[in-house]
Amino acid sequence: MISPIRILLALTLLAPALFADELAEKIRIQNQNVVKAAAESLAGELPKRVDAHTRLIAIDPKGETLLYTFEIDAGPKSDEAVIAEGKERMGRNVTAGICATSRRFLESGITIAYRYVSAATGRELFRFDIDEKRCGYRK
Known part of the structure; x- marks a missing residue:
């Protein structure tokens, strides 16, 4: 028979982990709701011109990620040229x-993602997923 003291000790040791998982x-659910509300709030303003070559065409909730999709009109430049010239700088x-x-x-805990697609081909040119670690201010 297991003693009541051992049961109490086991529960005391397990409780923080159980509460941490629940929290x-x-x-996670709260973040998903915030992302969804932000996307719904901002989507009514779209499409929106950002500059001479770029339009913001969509804002979508993807779990705990707020995904912004931009369309780049690079004129006669190929997708490969846009990627080679712009990915690192962008x-x-x-x-x-x-x-x-x-x-x-x-x-x-929310991630912001910027996705860039070609206006000419619809192909994804590059995507940047930014979280707190990438910004260097993680606690």
């Missing part, structure tokens, strides 16, 4: 911008 699940700029403007989202 993590509640946070990645730095997008990361810096999101880290500067979306800290509260990121620190709560």
Whole structure:
């Protein structure tokens, strides 16, 4: 027979883990709801011109990720040329911008993703998923 003291000790040791899992699940669900509400709120303004070559065409909730889809009209440039010329530069700029403007989202566990597609071919050119670790302010 297992003594009541051993049962109590086992429950005491397991309780923090059980509560942590329950809390993590509640946070995950809350983040999904925040992402969905943000996407719904912003989607009514679309499509929206960003600059001479770029339009924001969609904002979608994907679990705990808020996915922005941009369309690039690069004129006569091939998709390969756009990728070669822009991916690294765009990645730095997008990361810096999101880290500067979306800290509260990121620190709560939400990821912001920017996806760029070709206006000519519909092909995905590049995608940047930014979370709090990538911004360097993880606790």
